[in-house]
Each structure stands twice: as structure tokens, then as C-alpha cells.
Amino acid sequence: MSEAAAERCHVNLETIVSLCKRRGIIFPGSEIYEGLAGTYDYGPIGIELKRNVRDAWWRSMIYERDDVEGLESAILMNPRTWKASGHVDTFSDPLSDSLGPSRKRYRADHIEETECTAYRVINATEEANPVAYGKAEIWAGSKKKAKEFYEAYWKKHLGITDERVKLEEVEGSTRKGRFSPDDGGVLTEPRPFNLMLQTQLGPVADSAATVYLRPETAQGMFVNFSNVQASMRRKLPFGIAQNGKSFRNEITPKNFIFRTREFEQMEMEFFCKPGELCREGERNDMDWFAHWIEYRLAWHIRYGLKKEHLRVHYQAANELAHYSKACGDIEFLFPIGWNELEGVANRTNYDLKQHMEFSGKDLQYFDPELNAHYIPYVIEPALGVDRACLAFLTDAYTEEQVKEDKRVVLKLHRDLAPIKCAVFPLLKNRPEIVAMAKNLCRDLKQSFYAVYDDTAAIGKLYRRQDEIGTPFCVTVDVESLEDQAVTIRERDSMQQIRLGVDKVREYVAEELRKARG
Numbered sequence: 001m002s003e004a005a006a007e008r009c010h011v012n013l014e015t016i017v018s019l020c021k022r023r024g025i026i027f028p029g030s031e032i033y034e035g036l037a038g039t040y041d042y043g044p045i046g047i048e049l050k051r052n053v054r055d056a057w058w059r060s061m062i063y064e065r066d067d068v069e070g071l072e073s074a075i076l077m078n079p080r081t082w083k084a085s086g087h088v089d090t091f092s093d094p095l096s097d098s099l100g101p102s103r104k105r106y107r108a109d110h111i112e113e114t115e116c117t118a119y120r121v122i123n124a125t126e127e128a129n130p131v132a133y134g135k136a137e138i139w140a141g142s143k144k145k146a147k148e149f150y151e152a153y154w155k156k157h158l159g160i161t162d163e164r165v166k167l168e169e170v171e172g173s174t175r176k177g178r179f180s181p182d183d184g185g186v187l188t189e190p191r192p193f194n195l196m197l198q199t200q201l202g203p204v205a206d207s208a209a210t211v212y213l214r215p216e217t218a219q220g221m222f223v224n225f226s227n228v229q230a231s232m233r234r235k236l237p238f239g240i241a242q243n244g245k246s247f248r249n250e251i252t253p254k255n256f257i258f259r260t261r262e263f264e265q266m267e268m269e270f271f272c273k274p275g276e277l278c279r280e281g282e283r284n285d286m287d288w289f290a291h292w293i294e295y296r297l298a299w300h301i302r303y304g305l306k307k308e309h310l311r312v313h314y315q316a317a318n319e320l321a322h323y324s325k326a327c328g329d330i331e332f333l334f335p336i337g338w339n340e341l342e343g344v345a346n347r348t349n350y351d352l353k354q355h356m357e358f359s360g361k362d363l364q365y366f367d368p369e370l371n372a373h374y375i376p377y378v379i380e381p382a383l384g385v386d387r388a389c390l391a392f393l394t395d396a397y398t399e400e401q402v403k404e405d406k407r408v409v410l411k412l413h414r415d416l417a418p419i420k421c422a423v424f425p426l427l428k429n430r431p432e433i434v435a436m437a438k439n440l441c442r443d444l445k446q447s448f449y450a451v452y453d454d455t456a457a458i459g460k461l462y463r464r465q466d467e468i469g470t471p472f473c474v475t476v477d478v479e480s481l482e483d484q485a486v487t488i489r490e491r492d493s494m495q496q497i498r499l500g501v502d503k504v505r506e507y508v509a510e511e512l513r514k515a516r517g
């Protein structure tokens with residue numbers, strides 16, 4: 001990802017991370033034990049966002065169409081599944097280690113080859129640090145960069161006590177290769193590292209009991225193809241969709257919830273007729289591939305991602321996975337730069353064919369129109385829930401100047417907003433006002449998620465709700481006791497209207513319904 005692209009995102013990752021922590025959206029996993037790399041916990045506000053993202057996806061993939069069925073398959077599957085799918089033998093990333101003091105591990109395909117020169121660490125006196133003296137080498141594109149690496153890692157690691165350290169270029173050392181972006185160390189030759197996590201089933205820890213935590217939800221759909229097709233009396237084309245946890249022992253989990261070791265996916269396998277069997281004018285696998293890219297792009301835009309922050313990268317032949325005939329990565333301009341948000345792949349009939357071979361079961365489809373059996377082709381849109389949450393948070397994040405103050409507001413689509421309406425009493429020491437506000441909140445909760453809050457002054461309460469994207473805030477004031485009316489303030493326009501307290505539920509519900517379209 002280029003730095004130029006990263007600059008163009010209107011918000012940096014630290015700002016999002018700190019908002020998430022401050023406002024109960026996302027916390028680092030196992031934080032009191034100094035965390036566990038690649039894990040995050042969703043807080044009370046974050047889990048609502050996540051559920052809403054899942055629901056919005058499920059609605060558009062299942063309820064708003066008539067050609068997709070839902071499924072929830074087990075996370076643990078017979079290990080032969082993963083042999084058949086190719087994950088046991090080929091689901092690996094190239095791993096390299098830095099020979100520098102950080103000893104950090106990298107995905108070699110994430111590190112570009114660059115030209116670097118070796119800089120030798122020279123102490124003023126050999127006695128100050130005999131280890132480093134004249135031996136330690138930092139590979140960097142420039143002396144300035146080498147100095148940065150030195151400050152960040154080498155000084156600390158080598159424990160050099162003499163402050164009068166110099167870096168000296170090693171003559172004739174310039175060469176092209178892969179070097180650590182953290183300490184300038186040379187990277188080892190890449191070696192394959194399988195990303196599947198294993199666990200043991202049953203009381204005996206022998207190899208027969210070893211199972212994998214699924215690295216994708218897709219295989220659950222493939223192994224259930226015949227079950228769903230027969231039980232739901234489906235004809236091609238049709239899809240099977242599911243949402244659930246996946247696990248990958250990522251070499252370098254990083255960038256907050258963008259790449260974690262435990263994450264959630266929303267995937268759909270759309271079974272269709274291979275192109276060569278299609279009659280003229282009939283949609284073939286590549287037509288469905290194009291359809292799903294358009295359909296998924298439209299979903300992201302519908303729920304708030306900006307068109308100009310989305311693009312499709314069509315993989316070239318040498319980038320395609322071995323099972324894939326075509327793949328379009330829907331990329332988003334994340335705070336870390338342009339990166340894959342969702343992948344849409346034409347997986348051909350690879351998976352079903354493999355499962356037929358490994359299970360010995362016939363997974364062919366009988367086509368009554370052609371009076372023939374064949375193995376369907378599959379188009380797969382695969383999206384990460386966590387990555388989607390990060391994308392929605394990014395494009396919703398807005399800073400505005402309101403008079404003298406800076407207002408931070410998450411302009412989330414109303415369907416995704418964690419809390420739909422917050423109710424405040426203007427004066428919390430007036431029991432009649434508090435009671436009226438609490439009653440109203442109780443009433444609202446029957447239709448959508450509403451909260452009552454009186455833990456700060458009104459201005460602060462508004463700001464809190466803005467920061468988590470609550471579309472409506474209602475204030476009960478002294479006058480409300482007289483006229484039975486309250487003030488409703490809309491998040492984005494900050495416009496306020498006065499409405500009868502008995503009309504609030506209907507009003508907000510209607511506004512939420514309109515936003516869904």
C-alpha cells in the first residue's frame with residue numbers, strides 16, 4: 001500500500017482506535033494480561049454495530065432475493081474437508097524473519113524488494129560495546145533511515161551504553177533484496193507457513209483427533225450443497241450464504257481489526273451453470289461473476305461507503321488462486337491505504353469436484369432441462385465483518401466545526417447505528433422529568449434500541465451520542481410536563497423539532513424505515 005494513498009484517507013487509524021476504546025466500541029483482546037496479538041473484543045456499542053452489519057448483509061443476500069438460502073455450519077469440520085479443499089497442503093503464506101535485533105516475522109509478499117546499503121555500527125570505544133563494535137549491520141536505503149532504525153531497535157537491543165555511536169557505510173555493500181521495515185535487518189528466504197489453527201478433539205491427544213478451526217466459512221456451504229439443494233428443492237442457479245467465525249494464524253496480524261487471527265466472515269457460494277452448457281442469452285458463470293461484483297459494490301455504497309473510496313481490482317492470471325478462474329477484489333480506501341475489503345471469485349467447479357473425489361459422494365446436479373448431470377460452477381462474494389466495520393467506521397467518521405467547538409460525529413447509516421435513539425432529562429433532579437424520560441425510553445425500546453442517559457450535562461450527552469452515531473436524541477424539559485411534548489434532535493443536521501411524547505416512537509421508527517429504502 002502506497003504512502004500517497006494512505007495520506008488521502010481523511011482519518012488516521014489511531015483516531016479510530018482511540019474512539020473505539022473511549023466509546024465502548026472495540027477493546028484490545030485480553031487487555032489486562034497485556035493482550036493477545038491479533039484478537040479484539042467488541043464492547044457494548046461495537047457489538048450493536050457488528051450485529052447491524054451482519055443483519056444488513058443477511059437482509060440483502062437472503063431476504064431481498066429469492067435465489068439464496070441461509071446456513072450455519074459447524075466451525076469444526078471433518079479434517080478431510082481441508083485436505084480436499086487444498087488448505088492442508090497449500091493454505092500458506094511465505095514467511096521471512098528479520099536477522100536484525102527485532103527478530104520480527106513478516107509475510108514476504110508484503111515486503112517489496114528494495115535497494116539497500118549496509119551501515120556498520122561504530123562505537124566511540126570498543127569497550128563501550130564489544131558486541132556492536134564494527135560488527136552489527138543495518139541495511140537501509142539511506143543513512144538517515146539507518147539512524148531511525150538504530151534509534152528504534154538497535155540501540156535498545158544491543159544495550160549500547162556509549163552514546164557516541166556512529167553509523168558508517170560499508171563500502172560496496174549496496175544490493176537489492178528484502179529488508180525489515182522495522183530494524184533494517186536482512187530477511188531470511190521466504191518459507192511456507194500454514195495458516196490453519198489446530199486443536200484436539202476428545203480426551204486422547206493423538207494425531208487422529210487433530211482438527212482445524214476453519215480458516216473460511218465457504219467449505220461449510222460446499223459440503224452441504226446437496227443437502228440444501230434437495231431439501232429446499234432448488235434449481236440452479238441458487239446460492240447458500242452463511243456468516244460466522246473463521247481463524248487464521250496470520251503471520252503479522254496488524255492494523256487493528258483489519259487483519260486478526262480470529263475474525264468473522266460473511267460468505268455466499270452461488271452455484272450456477274458453467275458457461276459451455278448455457279444456451280444463447282442464458283446467464284453464464286462470468287455473467288454471474290459480473291452481477292455479484294455490481295451487487296456487492298451497491299451494498300457497500302447503500303450502507304454508507306463513499307463511491308470514490310471503492311474500486312475493483314481484477315486479479316491478473318498470475319495473481320489468481322489455483323481454483324479461481326477470475327477474481328475481483330473490492331478495495332476500499334482504509335486509513336492504512338487502499339486494501340481488499342471483499343473478494344468476489346469465480347471458483348469454477350473446483351471445490352465440489354474435490355469433495356466428490358475425497359468423500360466418494362456424488363455432488364453433481366441433475367439438470368432437468370438438459371437431462372444431464374454436471375458439477376456446478378461457483379461464484380463467491382466473501383466479506384469480513386470486522387473489515388466491513390472498520391470501513392463503515394472510517395467513512396462515517398466526521399469532524400465538524402460547530403461555532404467554537406470541534407464536533408466528532410459518526411455519520412453511520414441509520415440501519416448500522418448501534419443506538420437508534422437516546423433520551424435525556426434536562427434536569428435530573430426533577431423526578432417528574434426523569435420519570436417522563438424513562439417512560440418514553442421504555443416505550444421506544446419496544447420498537448428499536450433506545451437508551452436513557454442522565455450522567456452528564458445535555459451538551460456532553462449530545463457529544464457522546466454523536467461520537468457513536470446515534471441518529472436521534474430526545475430531551476425532556478420543564479415545558480414537557482406542561483405540553484406533553486419533547487425535543488428531538490437529528491444527528492447530522494442537528495435540527496431540532498418539537499413533538500408530542502406519544503408520537504416519538506412512530507416518528508423515529510418511520511425515519512429509520514425511510515433510511516432503509
Ligand code: ATP
Nearest residue numbers: 248250258259260263340341342343382383384387
Ligand atoms: P488477505 O489477502 O487480506 O489476506 P484473503 O484474500 O486471504 O485476504 P479471503 O480468503 O478472500 O481473504 O477472505 C475473504 C474476506 O475475509 C477478506 O476480503 C477479508 O474481508 C476477510 N478476511 C480475511 N482474512 C482476514 C483476517 N485475517 N482478518 C480480518 N478479516 C479477514
